[in-house]
Amino acid sequence: MAEADLLGDALLDAWRGELRSPLQLDRDDGRVITIEVERWLALDVREGAALIVSRVAAGARVLDVGCGAGAQALALEQCGSRVTALDVSRGALAIALHRGLRRVVHAAIEDPRAARGPFDVLTLFGNNLGIAGTLAALPRFLGCLASRLAASGRILADVSTDGNVREALLRLRYDGRVTPWFPWLWVPLDALHKAGANAGLRTSLVATTAYGYVAEISRDAA
Numbered sequence: 001m002a003e004a005d006l007l008g009d010a011l012l013d014a015w016r017g018e019l020r021s022p023l024q025l026d027r028d029d030g031r032v033i034t035i036e037v038e039r040w041l042a043l044d045v046r047e048g049a050a051l052i053v054s055r056v057a058a059g060a061r062v063l064d065v066g067c068g069a070g071a072q073a074l075a076l077e078q079c080g081s082r083v084t085a086l087d088v089s090r091g092a093l094a095i096a097l098h099r100g101l102r103r104v105v106h107a108a109i110e111d112p113r114a115a116r117g118p119f120d121v122l123t124l125f126g127n128n129l130g131i132a133g134t135l136a137a138l139p140r141f142l143g144c145l146a147s148r149l150a151a152s153g154r155i156l157a158d159v160s161t162d163g164n165v166r167e168a169l170l171r172l173r174y175d176g177r178v179t180p181w182f183p184w185l186w187v188p189l190d191a192l193h194k195a196g197a198n199a200g201l202r203t204s205l206v207a208t209t210a211y212g213y214v215a216e217i218s219r220d221a222a
């Protein structure tokens with residue numbers, strides 16, 4: 001049976017103005033976080049979009065990994081990039097398509113057959129390096145991303161600023177339903193640097209913004 005797409009359901013309901021309940025994230029330490037669904041839908045207030053666009057050349061082949069409702073992908077496409085937007089959430093992709101994205105892929109990024117590229121830039125925003133799940137899994141995850149890059153391609157991602165590696169199990173709760181637990185990672189720059197080096201990648205800090213750091217990861221030329 002297909003796994004429930006509670007994120008997509010909540011995004012679609014909020015988009016129609018019919019959110020049925022708060023969308024909540026349970027953490028395995030007992031903390032419950034209410035996700036601001038409307039903020040995930042907002043296009044004009046995406047903190048990172050302008051910065052991302054400024055770092056990607058017009059015409060670049062971009063893969064937005066975990067695109068959600070497509071805010072960053074749309075900003076890039078509107079500035080002349082050729083964007084493929086990939087996500088596991090059908091509901092999120094339906095919104096991205098409706099908003100005008102032309103190339104969407106419904107898949108997990110870990111699937112090597114999906115969106116093989118090559119791409120000039122991979123973008124992972126909204127702490128999407130967290131998809132790796134654990135620090136131990138991060139080098140392999142970075143390798144899976146890098147396998148889609150053109151020779152001079154790079155990965156742009158936002159990075160945790162609190163200085164600590166954090167791993168947690170999470171699950172989403174919406175409208176009386178709940179997903180299975182899934183692992184998520186928050187990785188600071190130094191740990192990302194080490195994990196990248198293990199995968200033959202070089203990591204550098206390219207921007208410090210009001211909301212966090214942006215790292216660039218590329219093949220280690222040395």
Ligand SMILES: C[S@@+](CC[C@H](N)C(=O)[O-])C[C@H]1O[C@@H](n2cnc3c(N)ncnc32)[C@H](O)[C@@H]1O
Nearest residue numbers: 066067068087088089092107108109125126131
């Ligand atoms: C924190 S949200 C960020 C969404 C968007 N980038 C933003 O900043 O608004 C994480 C997104 O990644 C997607 N996602 C989670 N695991 C994934 C995977 N293994 N492969 C592809 N997408 C995934 C989720 O469905 C969700 O849309």
